[in-house]
Amino acid sequence: MADLPILQFEETIMKAVEENTVVVIIGETGSGKSTQLSQILHRRGYTKSGIVGVTQPRRVAAVSVARRVSQELGVRLGDEVGYAIRFEDRTSERTRIKYLTDGVLLRESLSNPELDEYSVVILDEAHERSLNTDILLGLMKRLVKRRASNFKVLITSATLDDEKVSQFFSECPVVRVPGKLFPVEIVYSHERPVSYLESSLATALDIHMKEGEGDVLIFMTGQDDIDKLVSKLEDRVRSLEEGSCMDAIILPLHGSLQPEMQVRVFGPRPPNCRRFIVATNIAETSLTVDGVVYVIDSGYVKQRQYNPSTGMYSLDVVQISKVQAHQRAGRAGRTRPGKCYRLYPSAVYEDEFLDVTIPEIQRSSLAGSVLYLKSLDLPDIDILKFDFLDSPSPESLQDALKQLYLIDAIDENGLITRIGKTMAELPLEPSLSRTLMEANEHGCLSQALTVAAMLSAETTLLPGRSKNTEKKRKHDYLDLPDGSGWGDHIQLLQIYECWHQTNYDIDWCKDYQLQVRGMKFVKDVRRQLSQIMQKIAKGPLDVQTSRRWKESQQDYHNLRRALCVGYANQLAERMVYHNGYRTLGFKPQVVQVHPSSVLKPDDEGKLPDYVVYQELIATSRPYLRTVCAVNIAWVTPILDKVNKININKLSGGIGRIEEHTEENMSDLPKTDNVVAAVPDDHESKIQAARERFLARKGKK
Incomplete structure (x- = not known):
């Protein structure tokens, strides 16, 4: 540790930090920036006035670097040095150096927009340009103006376009640290x-x-x-x-x-x-x-x-x-x-x-990000004019607005609703957050919590169909619950309920080839989501799984209804003359149910008239993955909303968009009223790179 290059630049770095609110540090591979920068700030007294928070784009990195720093300081992980990732928090009141994913810091800012418990925020590995890091860059730019006297922001990377970031933060200084690299x-x-x-x-x-x-x-x-x-x-x-x-x-x-x-x-x-x-x-x-x-x-x-x-x-x-x-x-x-x-x-x-x-940010769905920014409810934040380092396309922002409107997170004027504010408090994608809220209204919250937890697993929980092992022959894939004909969400509920009946026996998971670590993770996530929902509802809720569980058609009915509301923007209608579906929205397309789904045609070979789906994926062909059958009575209000969508009105609460027809929506020009791209060389390189990639992909 003693000969890490960053330590030789300690005085240079600290001088820049003391004299500036924002500093960009380009530390080449091997410089020690991820582990040593927080310790330098700790030695210089910055942890006396608050926490030094270090964001990482990845969970594994946040945990591993925190573990390394705690070892170097000779303290127990979770005390002076800790980490926080989604559904896992190893920090305490004594924590002064905190490694956390960028998504966790965004969530913390919902309840504490000023982030006043932090004296320094370090955005590490910023060159990876994760969606959350890009949003944090915009928020930090706003926050340093409000907390200039007691707040520092350090942006660190090995390969970041430092000139562009420096310009973004009003020509902030750049410190370069060479790496400890051999040829x-x-x-x-x-x-x-x-x-x-x-x-x-x-x-x-x-x-x-x-x-x-x-x-x-x-x-x-x-x-x-x-x-x-x-x-x-x-x-x-x-x-x-x-x-x-x-x-x-x-x-x-x-x-x-x-x-x-x-x-x-x-x-x-x-x-x-x-x-x-x-x-x-x-x-x-x-x-x-x-x-x-x-x-x-x-x-x-x-x-x-x-x-x-x-x-x-x-x-x-x-x-x-x-x-x-x-x-x-x-x-x-x-x-x-x-x-x-x-x-x-x-x-x-x-x-x-x-x-x-x-x-x-230029290749992701922005629904969750737009909901987050709107839930901040800050008068100086306008989504369509938000200061992104690299702007998403207007089409992506409009798509996010449409999604949020269909699930009641924003109203017809683009303003966040009470439902939307509550949804933002849950560490889930908007569709699952909305499902939990609807389930609470219809007495099936316990079941919805289980489904949300199962869908939040980091790994594939169910066995693959291609494996030909002794265990596979002992317990065939179809020996697992089959969703009672309603689809994959119901199957996930049934699987967890069966495991619950065994008192969470690990051997049961092994016998049925379920991913053991993933199932244990699901159990913990379900517990945490239950606690969050109880706080949101400000009262006792029925979140416990019944020991005397048995199939309940009424529970399935209520859960499917909640899913229909939560996944209103992910609704598909069966085609009359084709054993497939067309998705609903501005650009319907023909899709099929993924072969891994337990949703099967009936005796006449017909699929349900309507389904909601977890995601629409492109592999060998367009597939709906993780689907659930829903009733037409629940679908009708959604179809009415789809037909009435006015993207101009939806954007009204956060800025104006030039009036265009739905057919021309994807061709919206970037004007001053939309998020304008930064006209620099780096921006044109990214755009050119994207176009070359899409062109090559189209030739395959």
Whole structure:
């Protein structure tokens, strides 16, 4: 720790902090910014007047960095140093350094808009441009004007466009801290591999057999790919001739990893043993795995994208940006000279890779973010004129307004309602928040809490249909409750109720191939949501699951009705001459129910007339995922609202939009009355990158 570069710049950094309210710190990989900056501020007395809060875009990073800092300070995690992530808070009244996800800080600002318990807020890894971080940048810009005398904001990153951020914060100073990096040799592939997974496997084995000691970090796209590569690598390493090379252990690293596995990744490696860490892009920044000498970069990342004109999500494997490639390579030079094996030709890197990653705010649904900003109820905040570092499209903002109107979070004039204010207090997506409120009105809150908790799980809870194991043959997939013909939400309720009847027996989960850690997480989330709902309702509520549970058609009826209200903007109507659905809204489209759904046609081969769905996804074709049948009587009021939507009026409470027809809505120009893009070189690069990506995607 003593020779971390950031410590050599302590005086320079502190001088800038003392003389300015906002400071941008560009700390290259290995500089120690994530762990040391909070400690520097602590030593300089900034924790005497408040908490030093450090935001992270990812849960795993917030937990791991907090654990590291507590160890370095010699204090118990949760005391002077703690962390807060969604549904988990390891802090106390003694906490002075607090690592938290950007989403948690946003939620805290609902009850405390001035964030007056913080003396310093550090927005770490800002270059990742998460949706929540971008909103926080806008809020911090407003807040520093109100708390200039007793508040500091530090924006830290390894690769951020510092000039743009400096201009955003009225030409605030930029401090550059070099990283502690050894030379990294970049090795490109001669051609693009047919399978990046198989190419990663071959490269890893080649390193293990031919290269010297040092751990190997392999970047894959997601948990499924990680699990496959870990399994293949274990089999191949196990089959190597004994004594031909050193021992090896293979460890996964992804956002859903249980804490005990995280400790293995960040702890010391066994002697005379090489570790292979197979990770998602969470290992690009924040999380430093000591001992890595070799990096294998597949060149891909799994990216979630939202199309506001269709309301459809897609989870695409896309090429990384040059910034991400640079970050990945830097992981090989932390302890000594290293190598980065890029599984793509140099020409692909130069000609096809985007310079920067498209900000999440330009590829996400903004309903939750708009609800949050409106719930602040601050007169100087106008959503359509909100000061974003990079503006979302007008179409995305209009889509969010439409969604919120259909679920009663805003009225016809775009003003937040009492329901909307209450929804914002729940740490859930708007549809689930609205469902809980409606369920409370119809006596089925206990059931709705269970469904909300099951849908909030970080991992897939149910067994896959493709696995052919002994357990699969012992308890077939269909042995699980089937939703009684109503769909997936009812099935999730039934599964949890069955588990509840066993007194939450872990072996029951194992027998039915349910994800044990995920189910335990659901139980805890349900408890927390129950407590939040009781506070919101300011009185006792029926939130307990019955020990003498049995199927209740009335409960199912009430729950489906609540879901219909909560998911009013995610409603689909069965097509008369086609065994599929068309979504309702401005741009209806033909979709089908995902094959994993328990919703099946009746004896005549007909699906229910109307369903609500959790999400609309694009894979091989458009699919509705997690669906529930609803009654036409509940649908009629929603259809009336859909037909009466006037986007101009909806925007009236927060700014004006030029009058356009629904057909031209996606072509709205960016005018001064809308969120105007910043006309600088960085902005045009992002726009050009987005257009190139969409063009390539369209050719596939």
